Amino acid sequence: MNTPHRRVPVALGDRAYEVVVGPEVLGAAGQYHRELGLGPALIVTEPEVAAHHAPALVDSLRDAGVSVRAVLEVPSGEPAKSHASFEQLVERLLAAEIRRDCSVYAVGGGCVGDLAGFAAGTVLRGVSFVQAPTTLLAQVDSSVGGKTAINTRAGKNLLGVFHQPRLVLADIATLRTLPLRELRAGYGEVVKYGLLGDADLFVWLERHGPALLAGDEELRTEAVERCCRIKAQVIVDDEREQGGRALLNLGHTFGHALEAEAGMDGTLRHGEAVAVGCVLAFRFSERRGLVPAGTADRVARHFAQAGLPTSPREALGRPWPAATALQQMQSDKKIRSDNRLPLVLARAIGAAFLTRDCSRDELARFLCAEAAN
Numbered sequence: 001m002n003t004p005h006r007r008v009p010v011a012l013g014d015r016a017y018e019v020v021v022g023p024e025v026l027g028a029a030g031q032y033h034r035e036l037g038l039g040p041a042l043i044v045t046e047p048e049v050a051a052h053h054a055p056a057l058v059d060s061l062r063d064a065g066v067s068v069r070a071v072l073e074v075p076s077g078e079p080a081k082s083h084a085s086f087e088q089l090v091e092r093l094l095a096a097e098i099r100r101d102c103s104v105y106a107v108g109g110g111c112v113g114d115l116a117g118f119a120a121g122t123v124l125r126g127v128s129f130v131q132a133p134t135t136l137l138a139q140v141d142s143s144v145g146g147k148t149a150i151n152t153r154a155g156k157n158l159l160g161v162f163h164q165p166r167l168v169l170a171d172i173a174t175l176r177t178l179p180l181r182e183l184r185a186g187y188g189e190v191v192k193y194g195l196l197g198d199a200d201l202f203v204w205l206e207r208h209g210p211a212l213l214a215g216d217e218e219l220r221t222e223a224v225e226r227c228c229r230i231k232a233q234v235i236v237d238d239e240r241e242q243g244g245r246a247l248l249n250l251g252h253t254f255g256h257a258l259e260a261e262a263g264m265d266g267t268l269r270h271g272e273a274v275a276v277g278c279v280l281a282f283r284f285s286e287r288r289g290l291v292p293a294g295t296a297d298r299v300a301r302h303f304a305q306a307g308l309p310t311s312p313r314e315a316l317g318r319p320w321p322a323a324t325a326l327q328q329m330q331s332d333k334k335i336r337s338d339n340r341l342p343l344v345l346a347r348a349i350g351a352a353f354l355t356r357d358c359s360r361d362e363l364a365r366f367l368c369a370e371a372a373n
Contacts, residue, residue, distance in 0.1 A: 030064025121163030136186025185271030199350025
């Protein structure tokens with residue numbers, strides 16, 4: 001591929017960094033590492049990724065004269081985001097003689113990035129961290145913005161820290177080895193960006209989505225770059241989710257509850273849950289008279305054409321009782337002391353907003369109609 005690498009700045013002052021997007025980015029990792037003046041590296045990855053993509057990163061770093069102290073494998077998917085996995089990873093980093101001048105590389109999907117980022121943010125009170133996401137979902141979402149977390153029995157992502165990476169390496173070539181279901185799940189997050197703040201992106205996806213999913217790397221590069229630019233601006237405006245960053249949670253309050261109902265074991269992919277959550281958010285918006293009739297059907301139709309679920313029953317294979325759904329939504333980490341549930345709704349495709357005026361009874365009636373049947 002002759003596609004040049006594209007650089008997306010995340011302008012956070014003395015914690016600014018870049019997202020480098022394009023094919024074969026991992027092969028240039030050593031160059032970017034040296035540009036930043038980073039020290040020895042420790043790589044955290046998952047089994048499949050270790051076989052396919054970690055060698056290119058290790059070779060690039062070593063060719064640039066960077067010491068690679070360890071390549072540490074952790075479980076794939078949600079099992080990586082447990083107390084046990086976190087404790088084991090920290091002990092292994094310490095056994096590998098991690099020091100304050102070292103950098104932890106997260107190479108894999110979003111769960112590995114969350115785990116490795118949380119470890120990097122806490123071990124030795126914080127060391128440098130580089131994201132090398134190898135899934136579409138992680139490239140457009142979890143790798144950018146500094147959110148790191150693990151799950152608890154009480155819910156998803158309830159234990160974590162904000163720890164911005166020094167660099168994000170979004171290698172589009174890694175998507176070649178991604179199973180179709182994982183690619184589709186990542187596409188759910190791509191669509192979310194169009195729905196929340198860029199109607200032109202959504203229209204572009206309606207036109208180019210099939211070719212993107214089929215393997216067109218120019219389209220994949222453009223989609224990842226566009227999503228990262230949207231997210232970078234949101235993060236610069238509201239790094240710690242006190243206001244506008246909450247828009248990135250479009251579909252997530254419903255989606256996280258769906259994941260909890262599915263057992264948070266990976267049987268329902270995060271991007272699949274987000275797709276259903278986005279459809280529910282637009283159906284709720286339509287029910288409230290906020291968006292024109294037919295808007296939610298248009299959103300659902302695009303997700304369905306991409307092979308993603310569009311209803312709780314389709315995602316779970318069974319009904320989702322409204323009372324259960326409400327209880328799971330109440331566990332959302334974004335709820336404040338007044339116990340009001342924040343929801344991201346929409347006034348149009350590309351025009352999302354945050355509201356806290358949804359009563360429990362109103363949500364219950366909506367969920368009875370949309371989820372329990």
